Amino acid sequence: MVERYTLYKDDWCPFCRRVQTFLAEARLDVPMRDTFNDAGARGELMAGGGRATVPCLKIEADGAERWLYESADIIDYLRSRASP
Numbered sequence: 001m002v003e004r005y006t007l008y009k010d011d012w013c014p015f016c017r018r019v020q021t022f023l024a025e026a027r028l029d030v031p032m033r034d035t036f037n038d039a040g041a042r043g044e045l046m047a048g049g050g051r052a053t054v055p056c057l058k059i060e061a062d063g064a065e066r067w068l069y070e071s072a073d074i075i076d077y078l079r080s081r082a083s084p
């Protein structure tokens with residue numbers, strides 16, 4: 001199953017930075033949406049995930065989407081998907 005990811009983050013958040021550092025080290029190219037500078041991105045996060053907390057990973061597959069909060073859970077999830 002092919003999954004598509006979008007990371008909702010802001011530049012001031014240390015938990016977001018932790019996820020971004022992991023992505024860089026793992027060489028994973030995940031599109032990002034900045035909820036601090038982009039009201040549209042913040043609206044998407046609120047509407048889809050239910051709260052404004054970042055980081056949050058949107059996971060799209062088979063026409064469905066999941067919103068995963070918590071930096072440690074996001075890293076664990078992407079690590080497991082990158083090397084099952």
Ligand SMILES: N[C@@H](CCC(=O)N[C@@H](CS)C(=O)NCC(=O)O)C(=O)O
Pocket residue numbers: 012013014015016051052053054055069070071072
């Ligand atoms: N335990 C969470 C902490 C996330 C967190 O506290 N994010 C802050 C920014 S650094 C936030 O979005 N606060 C605003 C809110 O929750 O609405 C994680 O590791 O991801």
